[in-house]
Amino acid sequence: MDMLLIEKKWRERWEKDKLYSFNKARLDKKYYVLEMFSYPSAARLHVGHWYNYGPSDSFAKFKRMQGYEVFEPMGFDAFGLPAENFAIKTGIHPKDSTYKNIITMEEQLKQMNASFDWDYELKTCSPDYYRWTQWIFLQLFKAGLAYRKEAPVNWCNSCNTVLANEQVIDGRCERCSHEIVRRNLTQWFFKITDYAEELLQDLDKLDWPQKTLAMQRNWIGKSIGGEVEFQIENGGSFRVFTTRADTLHGVSYVVLAPEHPLVMQLVTDEKRDTVAKYIDMCSKASEIDRLSSTREKTGEFIGAYAINPINNERIPILIADYALYSYGTGAVMGVPAHDERDFAFATKYNLPITRVIGGKDGKDDLPFTEHGTLVNSGTHNGLLSKAAIETILNSLEAEGKGGKKINYRLRDWLVSRQRYWGCPIPIVHCDCCGEVAIPEDQLPVELPYNVDFTPNGKSPLGKCDEYINTVCPKCGKPAKREEDTLDTFVCSSWYYLRYPDAKNDKMPFDPELINKMLPVDKYIGGAEHACMHLLYARFFTKALRDLGYLKFDEPFTSLVHQGLILGPDGNKMSKSRGNVVSPDSIIQKVGADAFRLYLMFGFSYIEGGPWNETGIDSIVKFIERIERIVTSTYKARGAHKDMNKAEKDLNFVRHNTIKRVTADTEIFSFNTAIARLMELVNALNKYDTVREKNIEFMKSVCLDLVLLIAPFTPCFAEELYEIIGGKGSVLNVSYPIFNPECLIRDEYELAVQINSKNRDKIMVGSTLSNAEIIVIAKAAANIASAIDGKTIVKEIVIPKRLVNIVIK
RNA sequence: GCCAAAGUGGUGAAAUGGCAGACGCGCUGGACUCAAAAUCCAGUGGGGGCAACCUCGUGCGGGUUCGAGUCCCGCCUUUGGCACCA
Numbered sequence: 001m002d003m004l005l006i007e008k009k010w011r012e013r014w015e016k017d018k019l020y021s022f023n024k025a026r027l028d029k030k031y032y033v034l035e036m037f038s039y040p041s042a043a044r045l046h047v048g049h050w051y052n053y054g055p056s057d058s059f060a061k062f063k064r065m066q067g068y069e070v071f072e073p074m075g076f077d078a079f080g081l082p083a084e085n086f087a088i089k090t091g092i093h094p095k096d097s098t099y100k101n102i103i104t105m106e107e108q109l110k111q112m113n114a115s116f117d118w119d120y121e122l123k124t125c126s127p128d129y130y131r132w133t134q135w136i137f138l139q140l141f142k143a144g145l146a147y148r149k150e151a152p153v154n155w156c157n158s159c160n161t162v163l164a165n166e167q168v169i170d171g172r173c174e175r176c177s178h179e180i181v182r183r184n185l186t187q188w189f190f191k192i193t194d195y196a197e198e199l200l201q202d203l204d205k206l207d208w209p210q211k212t213l214a215m216q217r218n219w220i221g222k223s224i225g226g227e228v229e230f231q232i233e234n235g236g237s238f239r240v241f242t243t244r245a246d247t248l249h250g251v252s253y254v255v256l257a258p259e260h261p262l263v264m265q266l267v268t269d270e271k272r273d274t275v276a277k278y279i280d281m282c283s284k285a286s287e288i289d290r291l292s293s294t295r296e297k298t299g300e301f302i303g304a305y306a307i308n309p310i311n312n313e314r315i316p317i318l319i320a321d322y323a324l325y326s327y328g329t330g331a332v333m334g335v336p337a338h339d340e341r342d343f344a345f346a347t348k349y350n351l352p353i354t355r356v357i358g359g360k361d362g363k364d365d366l367p368f369t370e371h372g373t374l375v376n377s378g379t380h381n382g383l384l385s386k387a388a389i390e391t392i393l394n395s396l397e398a399e400g401k402g403g404k405k406i407n408y409r410l411r412d413w414l415v416s417r418q419r420y421w422g423c424p425i426p427i428v429h430c431d432c433c434g435e436v437a438i439p440e441d442q443l444p445v446e447l448p449y450n451v452d453f454t455p456n457g458k459s460p461l462g463k464c465d466e467y468i469n470t471v472c473p474k475c476g477k478p479a480k481r482e483e484d485t486l487d488t489f490v491c492s493s494w495y496y497l498r499y500p501d502a503k504n505d506k507m508p509f510d511p512e513l514i515n516k517m518l519p520v521d522k523y524i525g526g527a528e529h530a531c532m533h534l535l536y537a538r539f540f541t542k543a544l545r546d547l548g549y550l551k552f553d554e555p556f557t558s559l560v561h562q563g564l565i566l567g568p569d570g571n572k573m574s575k576s577r578g579n580v581v582s583p584d585s586i587i588q589k590v591g592a593d594a595f596r597l598y599l600m601f602g603f604s605y606i607e608g609g610p611w612n613e614t615g616i617d618s619i620v621k622f623i624e625r626i627e628r629i630v631t632s633t634y635k636a637r638g639a640h641k642d643m644n645k646a647e648k649d650l651n652f653v654r655h656n657t658i659k660r661v662t663a664d665t666e667i668f669s670f671n672t673a674i675a676r677l678m679e680l681v682n683a684l685n686k687y688d689t690v691r692e693k694n695i696e697f698m699k700s701v702c703l704d705l706v707l708l709i710a711p712f713t714p715c716f717a718e719e720l721y722e723i724i725g726g727k728g729s730v731l732n733v734s735y736p737i738f739n740p741e742c743l744i745r746d747e748y749e750l751a752v753q754i755n756s757k758n759r760d761k762i763m764v765g766s767t768l769s770n771a772e773i774i775v776i777a778k779a780a781a782n783i784a785s786a787i788d789g790k791t792i793v794k795e796i797v798i799p800k801r802l803v804n805i806v807i808k
Numbered sequence: 809g810c811c812a813a814a815g816u817g818g819u820g821a822a823a824u825g826g827c828a829g830a831c832g833c834g835c836u837g838g839a840c841u842c843a844a845a846a847u848c849c850a851g852u853g854g855g856g857g858c859a860a861c862c863u864c865g866u867g868c869g870g871g872u873u874c875g876a877g878u879c880c881c882g883c884c885u886u887u888g889g890c891a892c893c894a
Contacts, residue, residue: 614834
């Protein structure tokens with residue numbers, strides 16, 4: 001078969017017949033399969049694209065053949081830095097290069113023989129999409145979920161923009177690996193922290209990889225504890241957050257974060273200079289320096305004192321950059337005896353260390369960080385930590401000096417970017433009215449084309465006079481537009497909602513339709529999005545639900561991460577390593593179906609692994625074996641109609657294959673599914689050598705084979721189906737269903753063990769009882785002699801598998 | 809440092825606590841052929857034995873169990889994630 005030719009033939013026919021067109025009349029049977037959309041890169045599709053889209057499309061086709069109305073859209077995550085950086089280098093405008101790349105990518109994606117319904121295609125950089133991104137921004141703004149604040153932010157000097165916490169990897173920019181520095185800037189944030197608890201709780205509802213759930217839990221970082229209020233000696237007060245209120249008697253100092261506003265108020269005149277210097281030093285430190293937990297702790301006494309509310313002790317107030325202004329209250333109590341970090345800090349600065357929790361077994365090593373019994377704690381002596389936390393926080397609460405409190409590690413999502421190629425923020429800054437939302441009927445705020453986007457640390461849109469200067473929608477006076485654009489993760493946080501209603505020009509989506517189409521039934525994409533896209537999208541869904549636009553809580557019911565295909569050297573493929581494998585030549589040689597099948601058979605889908613193409617030839621041979629056995633069977637003639645042992649054996653393999661392929665495909669275990677298909681082909685070939693063949697029966701097995709393979713090699717299966725006289729598309733035929741009765745064998749082979757070691761094999765009828773089986777087992781040649789004269793301690797029968805006789 | 813996952817033939821990899829290595833690749837032998845290719849068939853974890861068979865074997869050391877790659881405890885290694893979060 002000329003695969004390239006037949007693939008073209010079937011692609012054209014599918015398109016003509018609109019085979020993959022989603023039928024809204026069958027919404028009750030909808031199955032939404034979504035693969036994470038791609039960035040429109042200039043390079044051709046790489047192995048990773050194929051590995052993501054090929055097997056998951058097979059899953060979609062499998063669901064289709066099971067009778068579901070499958071919705072499998074495709075689009076482009078088209079805003080973003082690469083196009084802009086490319087433009088800076090070459091002068092080609094990001095819009096031009098992006099749209100050009102999209103066209104070539106569309107062509108390539110179509111060569112995959114996938115079921116994408118292109119009628120629902122979306123591009124996040126197109127005004128009819130980002131109009132609604134802006135609309136959602138405004139809904140969040142009106143609900144108080146989008147706000148502007150000055151805060152220390154992560155700044156990348158190479159990308160000339162701020163980054164969200166999630167985009168900082170080990171103190172470096174996730175994109176260019178440049179060191180991140182901190183800057184104080186006024187930026188837009190989304191209040192994702194309002195949803196911290198629900199984002200955490202609802203993880204329990206999701207059919208997601210355990211690892212990803214764990215990562216999100218860690219990222220949200222719930223911490224149950226309490227707040228304690230410390231009076232300042234010369235008036236005023238502040239609070240600290242602690243999970244160990246039981247150690248309150250052991251507090252020998254408190255620490256404020258360098259950015260804490262109280263610091264410059266409380267500092268004494270003699271300390272003012274050194275403290276200011278320290279603060280300055282902290283602000284200049286890069287994230288890398290600051291993040292290093294092995295770095296020696298530093299701090300400065302600010303000359304002021306606080307009062308420990310539980311024992312009225314006078315304790316010094318220090319500043320140290322290990323206290324994070326953005327977590328808790330920005331202030332920490334120091335308990336050197338029971339915290340490793342505090343211990344190191346107190347030792348260095350000669351602060352008192354008082355033990356207040358007794359050690360185990362009389363040991364008195366410090367620091368002792370476990371729970372235990374309180375000592376040196378006045379009236380609380382003798383309490384266990386857990387009870388003490390409860391008691392102390394309750395009494396503090398009664399006195400108005402604190403109480404129980406939960407903190408989260410999760411921070412609000414910083415969405416401003418000082419870049420050009422992104423969604424404009426639909427806000428006007430007016431001297432009189434402040435931040436004013438652009439009226440919804442004036443959306444989209446279009447991204448201007450003629451903009452100088454050479455990077456100089458200022459937002460490119462700010463340099464574009466005709467864009468930036470406008471009038472206030474409220475008071476009509478001259479005003480300036482917001483000059484930053486939105487993080488591209490904002491665009492991708494709702495695209496799954498837009499797909500089913502991609503052409504709607506009245507609203508972002510019709511809630512009535514979307515509530516029926518969503519949530520996504522199966523979402524497939526890389527694990528690297530665990531704490532970014534997948535978290536943001538969940539937040540958007542919940543926020544839009546609370547605003548009344550959606551009726552479901554979670555966007556993606558079930559999630560699968562495909563593994564990573566590494567270079568042949570076992571490293572991640574990258575241009576700089578020179579280990580990038582291009583699939584183009586392989587596809588030109590063997591076709592997209594064979595390539596897809598190879599990817600599905602050669603790797604465990606969720607594991608991935610180093611690239612190795614030695615198996616491709618064998619996959620081609622396998623396809624040819626199928627073609628040979630199916631076509632020769634359909635040409636053969638014979639009047640034989642019996643169903644004897646040979647037929648029953650083949651029928652067993654057939655139904656076992658159907659059962660296993662169905663179950664394995666359901667859980668994305670494609671390599672084992674294909675192994676089962678190979679077994680069926682082997683069984684067919686074996687049966688083919690039988691002298692008196694039941695040709696009609698054999699044909700029916702071949703038909704099942706063609707149907708079973710159809711999701712994996714769609715064009716090949718279509719062609720074969722046509723050759724054997726099938727009408728219409730094979731993908732419209734129902735996927736075979738196994739018959740349990742055909743899986744019952746007349747007799748089974750059992751291993752017979754003595755003391756758990758194999759000693760013999762027996763054939764037993766399937767209707768025999770365990771007692772009858774034991775009788776046969778004991779009579780087997782090797783067994784009878786072995787148990788002769790011995791005491792039998794135990795007899796175990798595992799149906800269809802083994803008999804174990806335990807003797808003394 | 810903390811959390812999670814993984815470690816199985818020459819190789820890609822399989823195994824609801826039940827015959828370890830399914831299905832492939834590679835290799836060896838055979839059939840077909842003048843010959844080769846293609847195709848088909850058989851064999852293929854280590855050690856021992858002429859043989860039927862025996863024995864060892866899933867990173868290492870223990871344990872639970874009639875039975876452990878799988879469960880438990882303690883290590884080693886690798887890979888991801890988090891990392892001054894009070």
